[in-house]
Amino acid sequence: MDILLVDGYNIIGAWPELRELKNHDLAAARDRLVEQMAEYQAYTGFKVIIVFDAHYVQGIERKYKNSKVDIIFTRENETADERIERLAIELSNIKTQVYVATSDYTEQWAIFGQGALRKSARELYTEMKIIEQRITRKVKKFSEQRPISKIPLKKEVAEIFEKWRRGES
Template sequence: MDGYNIIGAWPELRALKTGDLASARDRLIEKMAEYQAFTGYKVIVVFDAHYVQGIEKKYKNYKIEVIFTRENETADERIEKLAISLANIKTQIHVATSDYTEQWAIFGQGALRKSARELLREMESIEKNIGKNVQKSLESKPKTKIQLPDEIAEIFEKWRRGGQ
């Protein structure tokens, strides 16, 4: 995924970027960790080096692989190289970017594209599903470790409060 392209396309991240680019990057990585955990897909986020001075860096954050390109290398170039190196008959690669030129370049490598808007809609759906799963879990969880009839629970509650 082209990290800065997604940041520029998603309203929440774009707003963060104007005040603090590092916060926008961190938030994108958090969201992609949720995406990876929910879908089971491996996620690699690539950021252009021109926003971060220094040499090429790779690290893992929330089990997400994060790459900052070399100084004279664009995210698009790195993504194309990754698409070539990762492509095999058992792996279907999806590249998230709204850069039209990049979309055509990755098609040539056998990868499928996902626009920033499509990824945002998918992420919103995932977040709703996570919320529903959490709510179901909370509702089905017993309030006590021992299941008690309501009448007995009321008696214990009165005792707890000091009543008889």
């Protein structure tokens, strides 16, 4: 199984749309990141865990799921980097490849030492945009497809039924 650990505020600060949203509404930026990572998780099959620093949300550590994405707010005085490093150690095994999404250079080197691989914020952003385009194309293609009749009909008979359906004689 592949696991993607996301440094939440690092990604929010690096992605243009989220950075702009953060300037007006930090909670909305977090929610949008969770939505995008839920799409990423559904499309790629990766298990996604987003870690946010506690200094933006005071109080004790919180963990919850939103759209099947695990979200962790660290304890006070614990950074997202520290939690991600611990998670990389805990989750890494012979059957699991851990990736960490961050553009924090120091964090990237620390996670290499834990056996995890990195995705920079830019790499994840590019990958997410490609996934969104593919999803849009699939939805468009699906919506354009004409429903297939379960009963094979000749074209002339199908046209008669279509006229009846429309109320034409």
